[in-house]
Amino acid sequence: MTDEELLHAETYRDRVSTVTDTGKRKWVYALKPSGKWFNYRRALAYAYLTVFFVLPFIKVNGMPFMMINLPAGKFILFSKIFWPQDFFIFAIAMITFIIFIVLFTVVFGRLFCGWVCPQTVFMEFVFRPIEWLVEGTPTQQKKLNDGSTTGEKIIKKTIKHFLYLFMSFLIANTFLAYILGMDEVVKMIKEPIANNLGLLTGLIFFTLLFYGVFAFVRDLICTTVCPYGRLQGVMFDKDTMQISYDYKRGEPRGKFKKGETRSDGDCINCHKCVQVCPTGIDIRDGLQMECVGCTACVDECNDVMETLHFEKGLIRYASENEISTGRKFHFNNRMKAYSILLGILLVFMSILIGTRKTVDTYISRVNGQLYQEMPGGNISNLFEAKIINKTKEEIPLTLKLEDMDGTIRLVGADQIRLKCESINIITFFLEVPHELLKKRSSTIRIGIYRGNEKIETVKTKMLGPFI
Numbered sequence: 001m002t003d004e005e006l007l008h009a010e011t012y013r014d015r016v017s018t019v020t021d022t023g024k025r026k027w028v029y030a031l032k033p034s035g036k037w038f039n040y041r042r043a044l045a046y047a048y049l050t051v052f053f054v055l056p057f058i059k060v061n062g063m064p065f066m067m068i069n070l071p072a073g074k075f076i077l078f079s080k081i082f083w084p085q086d087f088f089i090f091a092i093a094m095i096t097f098i099i100f101i102v103l104f105t106v107v108f109g110r111l112f113c114g115w116v117c118p119q120t121v122f123m124e125f126v127f128r129p130i131e132w133l134v135e136g137t138p139t140q141q142k143k144l145n146d147g148s149t150t151g152e153k154i155i156k157k158t159i160k161h162f163l164y165l166f167m168s169f170l171i172a173n174t175f176l177a178y179i180l181g182m183d184e185v186v187k188m189i190k191e192p193i194a195n196n197l198g199l200l201t202g203l204i205f206f207t208l209l210f211y212g213v214f215a216f217v218r219d220l221i222c223t224t225v226c227p228y229g230r231l232q233g234v235m236f237d238k239d240t241m242q243i244s245y246d247y248k249r250g251e252p253r254g255k256f257k258k259g260e261t262r263s264d265g266d267c268i269n270c271h272k273c274v275q276v277c278p279t280g281i282d283i284r285d286g287l288q289m290e291c292v293g294c295t296a297c298v299d300e301c302n303d304v305m306e307t308l309h310f311e312k313g314l315i316r317y318a319s320e321n322e323i324s325t326g327r328k329f330h331f332n333n334r335m336k337a338y339s340i341l342l343g344i345l346l347v348f349m350s351i352l353i354g355t356r357k358t359v360d361t362y363i364s365r366v367n368g369q370l371y372q373e374m375p376g377g378n379i380s381n382l383f384e385a386k387i388i389n390k391t392k393e394e395i396p397l398t399l400k401l402e403d404m405d406g407t408i409r410l411v412g413a414d415q416i417r418l419k420c421e422s423i424n425i426i427t428f429f430l431e432v433p434h435e436l437l438k439k440r441s442s443t444i445r446i447g448i449y450r451g452n453e454k455i456e457t458v459k460t461k462m463l464g465p466f467i
Contacts, residue, residue, distance in 0.1 A: 016223045017280040017290045027145070028219050028280040029138035030128075031272075035299025041115055045125040048116060053170075056177035056185075063392060064181050071179075074421075080353075081390045081421065085360055089352050096345040101228075103338040105235045107331075109242035113228065114294030119213075119221050124278060124294070126167055127214040134160040138275075161215060168210035172203050219279050223290040230289060239332050243293050244318040245273075245284045256308060266310050273297035273315060283315055359395065359418070360388040361448050363460045366427070371463045378407075378431040379464045385426040387448075389418040395450060399428065402445040402457060406432040430462065437464030 020026050058065040060078075067076040075082040075090070082089065104112060114120055135141045135156050144153055176199070177185045188196045213221060222229060236242070245267075254264030267284065274282045276297060279290040283297045301315040321327045331339075363385045372380040389395055397416040399408050410416065411427040418424045432444075444462050448455045 030278045031276045033296040037295035045121045056182040099342045110293040113292035164215045169207045172206040238320040272300040276300045358390045362386045363458045377434045380431045387424045398449040400447045
């Protein structure tokens, strides 16, 4: 190694790749990648973007396929409505998702970051291509940024940032459609601006937020802001598959000279792997927090190896054990434990979703009301039923007393008809013969029927006189 390389090897971990030794921002001008892995990533990214922008328009039975309305506490997933009362299902889903991420990271490293993370997908397949289109190659971009202000520079910068703002506005509107629904967003667009100033302010804020992230913050999200990169250090082990440099095969590095017998390793120190990296790291320095597993360096190195007629795979997906000992990947006990836990959570969540009720009923006595003795020896209590209808249709219901004789008399209505997507409050008197109440507070069961179909049975308490 040269003195410069030795110094780099000793100091590169002292700071992240996007900061200079003086503490200033180091702007990354990454080359446009190409190759087999990049083609796979591009196909996946385009599929991802298509789903992201199209999904808000998809409806099933008149309902959005997916909507997460946090202000209203209403969630629609796969055209099924979930209310705050179903929050425990989301809690289990979040725990399941976290376990999945941990398992995925333990097995595949930061593959999620490089392949499906929204930050990476939008940056590498939307905003960076705009930059390449308008400002040219990374070398031309650097020259433009370092050069003096000219008419050409003003025009190019104006076009680029206008397109950045437009895309940010489109992304913000799409996110709004996931929250409110596409119909509501279209309705807002048609209405006067004064009717929706609050939402417009929020839309402008998120547009500027996305614009700032993709135009200026960029790779700092991956190297500095995102906590996932810092957590990976405690989740990786020696069997984790990651983007690895085969130092046994590549070292010592040396320039390639055609026709000479080569005594050095296969790495010819061309720095193509560094030039194409979107976070500006040198993968040959070993595992680094900033590596997002995007495979750009794999494609570039394979291209060089193919040109030189060397074996591909100097940089590849491999575990530390595979590089150091040659042992192939195996599913260790830690991975098995996470897999079992993930399987249990998935089964449990599936059961919760499968048994989830579309009508939830809560019945209790009206506070402050005692029992009444009615003519004929009956005892009457006043009850209030809160019935949540989670569907988009009105539902006729009937209340029936289970396991004993009695009469239910509705207050202010002849029949119960639940309004769609709402909490319905029903007040009724329940009369029971005196002799059936054996103690001061008796447990009773009320059946909730839709026609002849029993939806559920609700237990509550009824007061009576001392026997």
